[in-house]
Amino acid sequence: MGEVTCPQCGNPNLDVDAQNNVVYCRRCGFAVRVDPQSGEVTPLQQGGAPGGPQAAVYREHKVLGLADPLTFFVGGFAVLALLLFLKIVTDVTTISMLAIIIILLWWLGRR
Numbered sequence: 001m002g003e004v005t006c007p008q009c010g011n012p013n014l015d016v017d018a019q020n021n022v023v024y025c026r027r028c029g030f031a032v033r034v035d036p037q038s039g040e041v042t043p044l045q046q047g048g049a050p051g052g053p054q055a056a057v058y059r060e061h062k063v064l065g066l067a068d069p070l071t072f073f074v075g076g077f078a079v080l081a082l083l084l085f086l087k088i089v090t091d092v093t094t095i096s097m098l099a100i101i102i103i104l105l106w107w108l109g110r111r
Helices: 069-085 092-110
Strands: 015-017 022-024 031-034 041-045
Touching: 069 092
Parallel strands: none
Antiparallel strands: 015 022, 022 031, 031 041
16 A cells, blocks of 8 residues: 555545544544445545634544543442442542542543
């Protein structure tokens, strides 16, 4: 496969969101979805000129490096439940604050 550059700004460093089959440019916001079976390309965002006004830039949805915000949400509450079960954290205020932090991080990561 040859060198692939962004058709909008010429950026040679395109990023890939393998989970969603999307190739996107962080510089201008250009994004396309590629069907892995057929190779068919569906445009998602046209992008803009580098340094100029841009459309919303495509980005992967991650929370603290995890590929899926739901994985973070479920894992966070599993850890919180384990802390409760082992009686490491017993204060209701601390438990509530940790739950609120998990929910806020999840909410911000899924947007």
